[in-house]
Amino acid sequence: MSIEIVSVNKQFGSFTALNDVNLTVPSGELTALLGPSGSGKTTLLRIIAGLETPDAGSIRFDGEETTDRHVRERQVGFVFQHYALFRHMTVEENVAFGLTVKPRKERPSKKEVRERVHELLRLVQLEGLADRFPSQLSGGQRQRVALARALAVEPKVLLLDEPFGALDAKVRVELRRWLRRLHDEIHVTSVFVTHDQEEALEVADRIVVMNKGRIEQVGTPAEVYDQPANPFVFDFLGSVNLFHCRSEQGQARAAAPELSMGYVRSHDIEVERRQSDGAVEAEVRHIQAVGPAVRVELLVRGTGKTVEAELSRDGAERLALGLGETVYARPRKMQTFVADYQI
Amino acid sequence: MATKPITRNTVIPGFGPTLGYTVFYLSLIVLLPLSALVVKTASLTWPEFIATVAAPRVVASYKVTFGAALAAAGVNALFGLLVAWVLVRYSLPGKRLIDALVDLPFALPTAVAGITLSSVYAANGWLGSILEPRGIKVAFTPLGIFVAMTFIGLPFVVRTVQPVLEELEEEIEEAAACLGANRWQTFRRVLLPELLPALLTGFALAFARGVGEYGSIIFIAGNMPMVSEITPLLIITKLEQYDYAGATAIATVMLLFSFLMLLTVNLLQKWSRRHAAR
Numbered sequence: 001m002s003i004e005i006v007s008v009n010k011q012f013g014s015f016t017a018l019n020d021v022n023l024t025v026p027s028g029e030l031t032a033l034l035g036p037s038g039s040g041k042t043t044l045l046r047i048i049a050g051l052e053t054p055d056a057g058s059i060r061f062d063g064e065e066t067t068d069r070h071v072r073e074r075q076v077g078f079v080f081q082h083y084a085l086f087r088h089m090t091v092e093e094n095v096a097f098g099l100t101v102k103p104r105k106e107r108p109s110k111k112e113v114r115e116r117v118h119e120l121l122r123l124v125q126l127e128g129l130a131d132r133f134p135s136q137l138s139g140g141q142r143q144r145v146a147l148a149r150a151l152a153v154e155p156k157v158l159l160l161d162e163p164f165g166a167l168d169a170k171v172r173v174e175l176r177r178w179l180r181r182l183h184d185e186i187h188v189t190s191v192f193v194t195h196d197q198e199e200a201l202e203v204a205d206r207i208v209v210m211n212k213g214r215i216e217q218v219g220t221p222a223e224v225y226d227q228p229a230n231p232f233v234f235d236f237l238g239s240v241n242l243f244h245c246r247s248e249q250g251q252a253r254a255a256a257p258e259l260s261m262g263y264v265r266s267h268d269i270e271v272e273r274r275q276s277d278g279a280v281e282a283e284v285r286h287i288q289a290v291g292p293a294v295r296v297e298l299l300v301r302g303t304g305k306t307v308e309a310e311l312s313r314d315g316a317e318r319l320a321l322g323l324g325e326t327v328y329a330r331p332r333k334m335q336t337f338v339a340d341y342q343i
Numbered sequence: 344m345a346t347k348p349i350t351r352n353t354v355i356p357g358f359g360p361t362l363g364y365t366v367f368y369l370s371l372i373v374l375l376p377l378s379a380l381v382v383k384t385a386s387l388t389w390p391e392f393i394a395t396v397a398a399p400r401v402v403a404s405y406k407v408t409f410g411a412a413l414a415a416a417g418v419n420a421l422f423g424l425l426v427a428w429v430l431v432r433y434s435l436p437g438k439r440l441i442d443a444l445v446d447l448p449f450a451l452p453t454a455v456a457g458i459t460l461s462s463v464y465a466a467n468g469w470l471g472s473i474l475e476p477r478g479i480k481v482a483f484t485p486l487g488i489f490v491a492m493t494f495i496g497l498p499f500v501v502r503t504v505q506p507v508l509e510e511l512e513e514e515i516e517e518a519a520a521c522l523g524a525n526r527w528q529t530f531r532r533v534l535l536p537e538l539l540p541a542l543l544t545g546f547a548l549a550f551a552r553g554v555g556e557y558g559s560i561i562f563i564a565g566n567m568p569m570v571s572e573i574t575p576l577l578i579i580t581k582l583e584q585y586d587y588a589g590a591t592a593i594a595t596v597m598l599l600f601s602f603l604m605l606l607t608v609n610l611l612q613k614w615s616r617r618h619a620a621r
Contacts, residue, residue, distance in 0.1 A: 049521060072520055072524070075523075101523055149518075
């Protein structure tokens with residue numbers, strides 16, 4: 001089911017959480033709402049769910065006006081950051097909850113409920129744990145129970161509010177890949193909120209980048225990463241180095257005059273021993289190996305600015321850099337924006 | 344197999360002194376008087392004991408006392424939950440005042456409470472003058488005992504439920520609503536089970552207080568033998584007649600009853616909390 005969000009506004013006191021937001025979430029896609037805290041992404045998600053009402057604007061599910069419909073009747077599955085499982089119920093009872101609160105006429109029989117629950121537990125790979133209580137599960141398991149519980153009522157839309165936010169790094173990565181595979185299996189229209197750009201880039205079909213209650217850009221992960229619409233998106237999706245530059249038909253040259261600002265990712269900076277066209281002279285200030293990469297901090301001669309370059313281990317070994325040495329940094333790829341944005 | 348010593352290496356100091364003090368204190372304050380009670384009772388022969396504690400007038404007083412205390416604790420559980428709910432969930436003007444008001448029955452001397460209640464509910468009192476013409480006699484009947492016990496028991500329920508209610512995440516209610524539960528289903532199946540252990544504690548405390556209450560009840564009860572006489576009053580009566588053994592015998596039975604009731608509540612509580620400990 002597609003979701004349309006039309007000129008939605010939301011104000012909390014004097015704080016504008018959402019400022020004229022328009023967005024269409026296509027049916028069957030996994031969309032990420034990405035932004036820093038306070039950007040309004042969770043508020044937008046809660047408005048879609050019906051847990052919050054917009055001050056103005058409307059929400060449509062498949063073209064049907066849904067704004068005033070109660071959360072109970074929206075048929076959305078909602079997964080909370082802190083799971084919000086019912087502590088006094090077993091895993092099985094938790095997952096069955098949505099089925100057992102249905103009006104008597106629509107309620108499936110006990111046997112059907114059991115079958116459905118076990119089918120879902122198989123789907124989230126928690127089959128053996130049906131009789132456990134939430135307190136006996138790990139964080140990742142709890143979140144999968146929450147997901148199974150949300151899916152039990154066959155929601156038209158699945159909404160996830162920072163679903164992996166409370167998990168440790170390794171579990172987080174595992175679970176988000178698993179979510180991606182799960183989505184490929186069940187194809188329910190899903191929206192998830194995250195502040196982690198890596199998570200959004202890895203999992204989502206489409207990314208909606210939000211900032212200060214507005215949408216900055218909507219696009220596929222490749223689009224928002226490779227062609228950011230503005231400096232904010234560029235900055236939010238990865239590391240940034242700023243060069244003052246003169247832009248000549250896509251031929252970016254790092255130079256002093258301030259016509260526009262060049263944005264370069266750390267891994268797009270080539271570090272060389274020899275001077276070449278477009279390179280700036282710099283001094284090696286700091287070298288730090290971070291997992292598979294080596295991060296090198298360079299001080300650009302004459303400007304006092306630092307640039308961070310990310311090299312591969314191999315590349316770093318070949319260069320055999322030493323602190324205080326002089327090298328040449330050349331941006332391989334640069335995006336220019338008019339200099340109105342400060343990082 | 345070597346047994347593990349109780350005191351392992353721990354960063355929390357003072358295991359010896361604190362445990363020692365706890366045992367000493369409990370023995371001095373609780374165990375010693377209670378055993379004196381039993382010892383004194385033991386001076387009666389078995390037939391004498393039965394004759395004392397099973398006398399019709401005494402049995403009637405058990406019924407009145409425990410019946411009224413149970414009913415009062417039940418009513419308090421219901422309305423105390425309601426008060427706690429309002430205090431936690433809504434922001435209203437004067438909320439802090441209401442919050443303070445809840446504790447008044449704790450602080451008021453019981454005799455003052457008793458005299459006030461009986462004057463309000465007496466035939467010429469504020470409430471009594473409205474109720475009695477309609478055939479509802481409160482003062483000087485078992486109903487009056489129930490009213491007094493309700494009055495003094497309320498804070499127990501409110502104060503035990505309130506913190507638990509405060510800690511409940513709103514998210515679990517939102518989760519229930521997303522899954523299609525209506526307000527009643529959310530309350531019945533999600534909130535109540537979470538609150539039940541605290542509610543039972545409040546109920547048990549209110550009940551225990553009601554059973555042991557004396558001061559606020561004797562003024563409003565009317566103290567008619569077989570009808571509105573509470574067991575603590577009978578004990579006082581026996582004491583005034585220098586029948587110490589008789590008084591302690593009745594007290595022992597009361598103690599036993601109360602202990603059984605509290606044990607039952609505790610078991611219920613343990614059952615309702617079975618999810619938390621494991």
